[in-house]
Amino acid sequence: MAQLTSALPASGLRARPGLLARIDLPRRVVFAAASSMILIVALLMVFITWQGIQLFIADHVPVGQILAPTWQPDATNGPTSFGILPFIAGTVFVTGVALLISTPLSVGLALFLSEVAPRWARAIVQPALEIFVGIPSVVWGWLGITILVPFLADTFHKKIAISLPVVGQVFSMPGFLTGFSWLAGSLVLSIMILPTITSVSYDAFRAVPQELRTGSLALGTTRWQTIRHLLIPSALSGVLTAVVLGMTRAAGEALAVQMVIGNSPSMPAAITQPVTTLTSQITLDMGNTVFGEPWQDALWTMSLVLLIISITSVVLVRALNKRRMGS
Amino acid sequence: MTATTGRVAGGPLGPKPSLRRKTSRGSLLADRAATVVLWGTGVFVLALLGAIIVHFAAAAWGVVSPSFVLSDPSDTGLGGIGPLLWNSIYMLALTMLIAIPVGILGGIYMSEYAGENPITSAIRFAEESISSVPSIVVGLFGLILFVDNFKWGFTVLGGALALTLFNLPLMTRLSEQALRAVPQEERTASLALGATKWQTIRHVVLPLAIPGLITGVILTAGRVFGEAAVLLFTAGLGTPPHYDFTNFKTFSLTDTNTAWWHSSPWSPLRPGTTLSVYIYKLQSEGLGVYVNQIVDGCAAILISMVLIFNLGARLLGRILTRRLTAA
């Protein structure tokens, strides 16, 4: 049917087109609107890349130095070192733990919505998820500071450390002295990326043909066996896409994370300890540094790293989708 | 694909109990457990959302009042958030003023015109890229382009433009979805009657897509309203001065250097701290015994706006669909 319609306008059924129709102004306008996004991306990449490489061009910092573990940008403090490895590691680790927490929960929720939930339950949970998406990141950060951080500090530092033998040991070894920690950041992020992973996985599960389910169940398998051996394998690339998208969102989140992770600019040591990420260091230092000094140039380099992370993930998602379409 | 519609996801999906008896007791138990766990995820999300809403409702009790919403911030007392709320609304309006037309036009191109060619895939790639770029990087891009290069300083316009380019992909994609949902027969019929392609889009497709378009607009608006990281570096971070809404004394369309342009609450060329940015500012630099209450109040207002936007989008979409399909 679709082929039929697209063939129609091309044929000579219409009256001879006037000048206006030949120029096809509407088409040009809508094309300009859509392609403006190409312009935006190009501009964004050019500007951020240009600023991001100033550290190497204008300040003559060797490219390899950014992979050093020492962040010492203050020239009054002796020789400078623009190692952003602690921030990259912080971003990777905080994001990693957030994914570990969020993925099972989100995929479970997607399975619940797609396979288990009766209509009425879906009608409640889906809008709830949309509201989750809409809650601003500063509000998550504020909840983190006022509820999560004190909770971690009080509960795991003072009480559980004594009352629970095994868990207590784990938590009391380094101790959540302040509650501002890697784990606090990961927990806040895991809730923030939950709707992303859930909705994309949900779409992947829904895309599995119904006949496969019916066939499987007809063979006498339980619903869980169907999910486990049929649905998850066939929706795997979709779920992976969901995880990559969640990862991208987590790695780029700035304010909520900055508010709860403690921002200690050293290599992440333990999950109970403060760490810092690329985004939070940019947030902290950008306003205090001046344009054009090496210190701020290093921050632009960090934002270039963030840009590279997100573009890579887009490419990754496209590759995953292609594989799914291919199979 | 058609198999996924309808109520297949619910309980009736399983085969008749008689068929299930073949499966072992263990797998039945696993199935039960899985069902419980999957229901648990749904309950967890709802409980979490409920807890957050109750928390902020309780926190806002006694804080949020008409005078809190309308009056100026105070150094010493509880004060109000009137100018901040105004800035949020103004920023939203300005952003949507640009994003809605460009987004819908772009959506029209992607849905009605775009063929399978390199330009289309470049647009798609750009769309996905901007969606995945961290908001703080978009903020930095705005800083370098609008604030530094254009020498605007911190302005509402700069913030709105940065927000626009950040949300354009979302607006475009939602518009495209809304337009694609219009049945192909409508187009065929219109074209068969001799209407041009643009006439068809203008008079047939667009009106039918209105419910979907409105949902898209509201969902985008919800995201714009809560965004802070983009605005931190583009629209300013301060307590606004008292806004005089009757200030038109020095208004001049030709001379944008008059005081009006830099101070009137109606002008886009003045700094404008929004509600979300104000939360970030207060939690970091706020002074006084009322800081926590004010932030709770702001957060409660933001969350209620998100609720209103979401529920509004659903309700309006439903009403319009009913009206249009009835007509």
Added chain:
Amino acid sequence: MLNGTRRLGALAIAAAIFASACSSTAATGTPAVTPAPAATTAAATSTPASAPSAAPSAAAAAVTCVTGTITASGSTALQPLVDAAAKQYDAACSGATITVNGGGSGTGLTQVAAGGVQIGDSDVTAESRLKAPDAAKLVDHIVTRQGWIVVTNKDVTGVTNLTTQQETDVWTGKDTNWNQVGGPDLPIVLIFRPSSSGTRTTFKKLVLNNATEATGGQTLTEDSNGTVTTAVSKTDGAVSVIGFAYYNDPAAKPILNGLQLDGVDATVANMASGTYKLAADGHMYSNGTPAAGSLTEAFLAYMMSPAVQGTLIPSKFYAPVTK
């Protein structure tokens, strides 16, 4: 020039302010101090007013009004003061709008040098951050002195004073337990300010003599005075540095221990007299000398007027720069 009632009013306000300032220092074991020179300046130079009135109206009388709009941007440490002064000025002069933005000292310097704003607020000198040609364009207006205080958690009992040497040992990680500086047997938890911040820069230069601070482990870095206050008050053995204005905040003071530095109380009076050394100038930079008759010039002059120097500055726990 001066009306007796007005003088009494101003003195009463100043006394009240200092009473509250000193009640904070009571925690560190000092008796109340007499009002700083600032308070008397306020009374001596205030313009005539028929009845005792609050500071804003006193300010109104002394203002040279210029209409227009300017933006000041930069240091968050100076923001509460500049903000309050701008609000007073706006209230006194209809047709003038002064917008005050935070963003940090670096933002302020960058933007004033680039011409994006008319005034750049900074905790540090332009020369220390900007490239020489940019810094040379800017004109410095030192409007106040701001002080910082070392604060600890309430459970660090028995420590009321740290010497410069002890601070260095604590912050470089040489001392890791409070019992090494006369306190209880409790590990020291360092809560830093971001290394780019004026607070950190000043503290490091004036107190630590640029020694390299400890890193890793249980050190936190918090951007904000608010978060630092919360973190210090809730964390056993925590120590950090916050601005006077934040320390004297009624919400913060009761939950923190403020320390003397080298035996000197952290008071506005001691900072003004120069005996308390953890203090630095607050700069407001303009791009070139402000044009005669411009709002920038008028506002910078207003910052130096008795209404700000004598009344507003002490009330916000900064120290005046005029005598």
